[in-house]
Amino acid sequence: MSSWRKRVIPVLLLHGEGLVKTINFKNPKYVGDAVNSVKIFNDKEVDELALIDITPLDSRSEPNFELLKDITSECFSPLSYGGKVRSIEQIRKILGIGVEKVIINTAAIEDPEFLRSACMEFGSSTIVGSIDVKRDIFGRQRVYTSNGRKNTGKTPLEVIIQFEKCGVGEILLNSIDRDGTKKGFDLETINTLSNGVAVPVIACGGANTVDDFILALKNGASAVAAGSKFVFTGKHNAVLITYLSEDENKKLLKYEDK
Template sequence: MIRPRVIPILLLQDGGLVKGEKFKKHEYVGDPINAVKIFNDSYADEISLLDIDCTANNREPNYALIKEVASEAFMPMSYGGGLNKIEQVRKILHSGVEKVIFNTSAFQNRDLITQTAREFGSSSTVVSIDVKGSLFGGKKVFVANGKKATGQDPVSFARKMEALGAGEVILTAIDKEGTMSGYDTDLIRQVAAAVNIPVIANGGAGKLSHFKEAFQAGAAAAAAGSMFVFVGSIKGVLINYPTEEQLNSI
């Protein structure tokens, strides 16, 4: 049996890798090219590169850097950040990236999801759904790096994205992101049960058992950031990835 995927998510800011907590307080943790080389040597299943500056600053993706990272990556790579036109999608996918990830544009420009799926296939079309608790109770979808409330329920939003052509969903619990305290398994369970496309759990992984909990809740794959860039209680920076033996033991 093929084991579920385990995916490092790398955050880009000003061309460097950063990591924060609950989408805030980002600090520099290294060079993306060096990180990709380490994940190559560790035989990572896949990597996701998210530029958190593009939408905030209304700028184009850094195509040169994306192409350079993709040329170094021996594993499948997905990219998200600042994508709001099909021309940008074409440029990214023609640079060696296998999948594109939509977040803010999935809410503001839903035709782009369908356009991408029609031209490149649902397997290349990923929607990142960021979720956090609402002041009025319940959990809602946020966009623009977690700064803009949409009022959307994550379950119904995931269903809409699937209907538009998304072939995969990255489901991030903002309140858990960077805490290394475990995934929001209730959220995973609700969304995974509502759609027929793979749900990638993200936000909160800190140890191998957390992956198992996500898979048991219905996640088809598990993603993490802090777990793959920090080690120890003081969070020393060290790019790392579990061994195949460790992953097979989950």
């Protein structure tokens, strides 16, 4: 059923050996074992999974390749991976493990030539450029790196135009202000950026209902992604790994038919 509609992608945050969920990129809450969670998502027949390592650099400076091997060996859906990716050799190793796409954030912004080289080496369809966006103290939308800690001073449009020139196949747009809040997507930014480049934009940050997904798609997103919606339930955010219900799938399919 899912192949007939836009992709809906659960985003899993890796912190150390386990999965967590953040709010506004802060206060990570443990939600489960990575391998076991992937097994549950297999049963849910997800469209795709995105795994992003947010472990602090002082704890680990490169991807956890051994854990990634364990995860890919259990993952039946297409898997994208991001976090601590800074070299062509790392990308080659990640792809060799069985990951389908590599998500590059901080290094892509700080070193556009690295991003360009990655796209040329592995192909645009393999490389996803990721940007984390939030409003600064003056209310201006700016791109942040280093898990939302460093303000680059650049506008989101500046960065995604650069990504497009470097040859990325997709752009993952994360709203730090909406992350984990379940308050809905930042539709204005999605609309502006989706219309600013020809590269498909995946919207992430703030989703709570299937209606949020539909609104993001109506505003130009090519796919939608979410974290809290698929790992928490109820007003107290009890941990529960879920995916789209049959009714939610039908609603998305009905939207796609229009």
